[in-house]
Amino acid sequence: MELYLYNTLSRKKELFEPINPPFAGMYVCGPTVYGDAHLGHARPAITFDLLFRYLQHLGYKVRYVRNITDVGHLENDADEGEDKIAKKARLERLEPMEVVQYFTNRYHDCMKKLNVLPPSIEPHASGHIIEQQEMVQQILDNGYAYESNGSIYFDVEKYNKQHTYGILSGRVLDDLMANTRQLEGQDEKRNPFDFALWKKASPYHIMRWPSKWSDGFPGWHLECSVMSSKYLGEKFDIHGGGMDLVFPHHECEIAQTVAAHGHHSVKYWLHNNMITINGQKMGKSLGNFITLDEFFEGSHKLLEQAYSPMTIRFFILQAHYRSTVDFSNEALVAASKGLQRLMEANKALQTLKASGNNSNDIDSIEKNCYAAMNDDLNSALLIAHLMEAVRIINAVYDGKEGISELQLNKLKNIFKIFVFDILGLTDESSNNHSEIIGSLVDMVQQMRMKAKAEKDYQTSDNLRNKLGEIGIEIKDRKDGYDWKLK
Numbered sequence: 001m002e003l004y005l006y007n008t009l010s011r012k013k014e015l016f017e018p019i020n021p022p023f024a025g026m027y028v029c030g031p032t033v034y035g036d037a038h039l040g041h042a043r044p045a046i047t048f049d050l051l052f053r054y055l056q057h058l059g060y061k062v063r064y065v066r067n068i069t070d071v072g073h074l075e076n077d078a079d080e081g082e083d084k085i086a087k088k089a090r091l092e093r094l095e096p097m098e099v100v101q102y103f104t105n106r107y108h109d110c111m112k113k114l115n116v117l118p119p120s121i122e123p124h125a126s127g128h129i130i131e132q133q134e135m136v137q138q139i140l141d142n143g144y145a146y147e148s149n150g151s152i153y154f155d156v157e158k159y160n161k162q163h164t165y166g167i168l169s170g171r172v173l174d175d176l177m178a179n180t181r182q183l184e185g186q187d188e189k190r191n192p193f194d195f196a197l198w199k200k201a202s203p204y205h206i207m208r209w210p211s212k213w214s215d216g217f218p219g220w221h222l223e224c225s226v227m228s229s230k231y232l233g234e235k236f237d238i239h240g241g242g243m244d245l246v247f248p249h250h251e252c253e254i255a256q257t258v259a260a261h262g263h264h265s266v267k268y269w270l271h272n273n274m275i276t277i278n279g280q281k282m283g284k285s286l287g288n289f290i291t292l293d294e295f296f297e298g299s300h301k302l303l304e305q306a307y308s309p310m311t312i313r314f315f316i317l318q319a320h321y322r323s324t325v326d327f328s329n330e331a332l333v334a335a336s337k338g339l340q341r342l343m344e345a346n347k348a349l350q351t352l353k354a355s356g357n358n359s360n361d362i363d364s365i366e367k368n369c370y371a372a373m374n375d376d377l378n379s380a381l382l383i384a385h386l387m388e389a390v391r392i393i394n395a396v397y398d399g400k401e402g403i404s405e406l407q408l409n410k411l412k413n414i415f416k417i418f419v420f421d422i423l424g425l426t427d428e429s430s431n432n433h434s435e436i437i438g439s440l441v442d443m444v445q446q447m448r449m450k451a452k453a454e455k456d457y458q459t460s461d462n463l464r465n466k467l468g469e470i471g472i473e474i475k476d477r478k479d480g481y482d483w484k485l486k
């Protein structure tokens with residue numbers, strides 16, 4: 001089985017050959033935890049969950065590291081300005097680590113709902129300050145950084161003389177410089193493209209650590225270079241993230257790593273494309289920043305209804321990860337219908353009895369499913385092949401076609417592997433207990449109303465008490481009733 005992945009660095013699909021099989025190391029840039037996860041967070045999480053699941057299915061022992069950024073990410077991804085987490089803490093009058101814990105918990109809740117598997121290691125930037133200081137020192141020792149007023153900056157121009165700054169994003173430093181005005185207040189830097197490895201903290205900055213250069217904090221890009229090499233080694237297989245991270249974040253990561261270790265660390269760079277909303281980029285200022293919870297509750301003004309976590313997951317998987325995805329209510333409704341078709345076919349499949357033989361080549365469906373995944377994780381094509389299986393299942397279910405025991409087992413296997421294990425979809429209709437309980441309570445309540453109308457108060461009270469005994473509390477109101485689990 002040969003898996004090909006598109007490497008952003010070489011700009012072509014490459015055969016996946018891990019450095020040290022059967023082990024595979026994978027590092028993905030995780031969230032900066034100062035706000036609720038939104039649709040833009042769901043895409044990388046689901047894309048790399050798909051890869052994590054598929055590599056495990058192929059038999060690799062995967063160490064998946066996804067970090068939590070809890071320090072050093074300043075506003076506008078710049079080297080000046082307030083730390084995003086410190087700012088939230090100041091506004092909410094919380095300790096910065098309370099902000100981190102609160103939004104990390106909420107991020108985990110959302111990931112669980114989306115059936116995104118937890119990574120093997122989830123390191124925090126603030127837990128690796130010493131290692132980050134060590135890497136700053138290495139880069140200084142190797143001559144690729146300089147101190148300026150207590151801060152340490154990466155010397156991009158010097159690096160670019162011996163290596164290529166811009167190798168990942170395809171940007172050329174001379175062009176970048178020609179198109180940039182020297183900004184005021186950047187006089188600490190020799191060059192506007194130099195970036196902070198260590199920042200001296202201003203007197204009001206709360207998140208700070210002592211160092212030989214100054215009381216300060218690490219630059220945003222540094223944590224990923226440090227934590228990836230700490231947990232995966234100086235050379236590892238896969239580094240992933242959203243396309244918005246290619247420049248400057250990953251470009252700077254490569255420069256730092258090469259400056260510190262003398263060589264590249266990542267064999268395959270993978271990037272998922274972005275999600276637009278009604279054709280527009282997502283952005284706080286545009287008012288189209290929809291959080292995942294708002295999707296699940298239908299509580300944002302752009303949403304016509306609530307969309308379940310699996311609908312969001314299916315919607316994202318319906319596109320290849322390198323294509324753009326445009327959110328609209330119509331697209332989500334269509335995704336929800338597609339998912340329902342798949343899940344209903346699965347239910348039907350479990351009830352089918354073998355009789356006769358099916359004229360379709362079921363082996364070729366399985367082959368096509370693998371071929372789609374092996375072609376750079378083409379989940380869009382995989383789903384199209386699964387819909388072919390759905391068509392066959394429905395034809396057998398309707399009695400229009402026969403199926404043999406062997407074919408039936410093959411179809412069941414295809415669903416188990418591709419729908420549930422690899423795409424990571426779940427059947428939400430079978431686990432929606434609160435909806436089922438709600439319908440049952442409603443049924444009992446109608447019986448109570450009927451008894452009351454017949455002045456049979458004993459039966460009515462009896463039913464209410466019986467519900468109470470199994471933990472369901474009913475409160476009668478003038479115009480209806482409320483219920484809750486006790």
Ligand code: ZN
Binds near residue numbers: 029030224249
């Ligand atoms: Zn990163």
